[in-house]
Amino acid sequence: MDWPRCPAAPDPSSSSLWRCAEEISGVSCADAFALDSCSPCIYDRLGGGETAQAVLHRLSTVFYQRVYMDAQPLPSGVLLRHAFANATKKQATDNQASFLVERLGGPKLYTERKGTASLISRHAPYAGVTHEGAQRWIAHMDTALDAVAEIDDESRRMLRSFFRFHAIWIVEGRTLLNPQRLIGYSDSVHIAG
Numbered sequence: 001m002d003w004p005r006c007p008a009a010p011d012p013s014s015s016s017l018w019r020c021a022e023e024i025s026g027v028s029c030a031d032a033f034a035l036d037s038c039s040p041c042i043y044d045r046l047g048g049g050e051t052a053q054a055v056l057h058r059l060s061t062v063f064y065q066r067v068y069m070d071a072q073p074l075p076s077g078v079l080l081r082h083a084f085a086n087a088t089k090k091q092a093t094d095n096q097a098s099f100l101v102e103r104l105g106g107p108k109l110y111t112e113r114k115g116t117a118s119l120i121s122r123h124a125p126y127a128g129v130t131h132e133g134a135q136r137w138i139a140h141m142d143t144a145l146d147a148v149a150e151i152d153d154e155s156r157r158m159l160r161s162f163f164r165f166h167a168i169w170i171v172e173g174r175t176l177l178n179p180q181r182l183i184g185y186s187d188s189v190h191i192a193g
Helices: 016-025 049-069 080-084 089-103 109-114 119-123 131-147 153-177
Strands: 183-186 189-192
Touching: 016 153, 049 080, 049 089, 049 131, 080 131, 089 109, 119 153, 131 153
Parallel strands: none
Antiparallel strands: 183 189
16 A cells, blocks of 8 residues: 555665664564554454544544643653644644544545645654654553553554654654754744754
């Protein structure tokens, strides 16, 4: 399947970004993309339709509750929630839920609302998109996954691998987009540097 906002299943030998994400995340590309070949797809495993959408919205709600309650600054001094500064908590929750619905086999809710920009370009301008931020993001998502009982163990395992790999992939991709730090990042918005 071709997912315009997510990378297609890679050939890790062809890209340093893929290899770097594998090495840092500890997740192989095969494991990161296992959810693309599972049958039935995760969306259908969660009940499909409104049932799956409700489960994925609950996952996103639990995740963002944790992110917005996280008051410990990252080493840069910003809060993790600054990675989502262009949206309210409700908008961030709805965006992630619709992304997950589409990415996991459901209708194209995210593309219809937001278009097809890549995960890297969507997240690159924001403070909090750092290795420390990625680790905090992963911890909050792991806890959220554990809190949603409707997600079966195999789906939870595939989602953990997908999220862990892509959190690092986004951070490393941000660095590749801006190797000389031509854009400065201040709080939650990008500025010309």
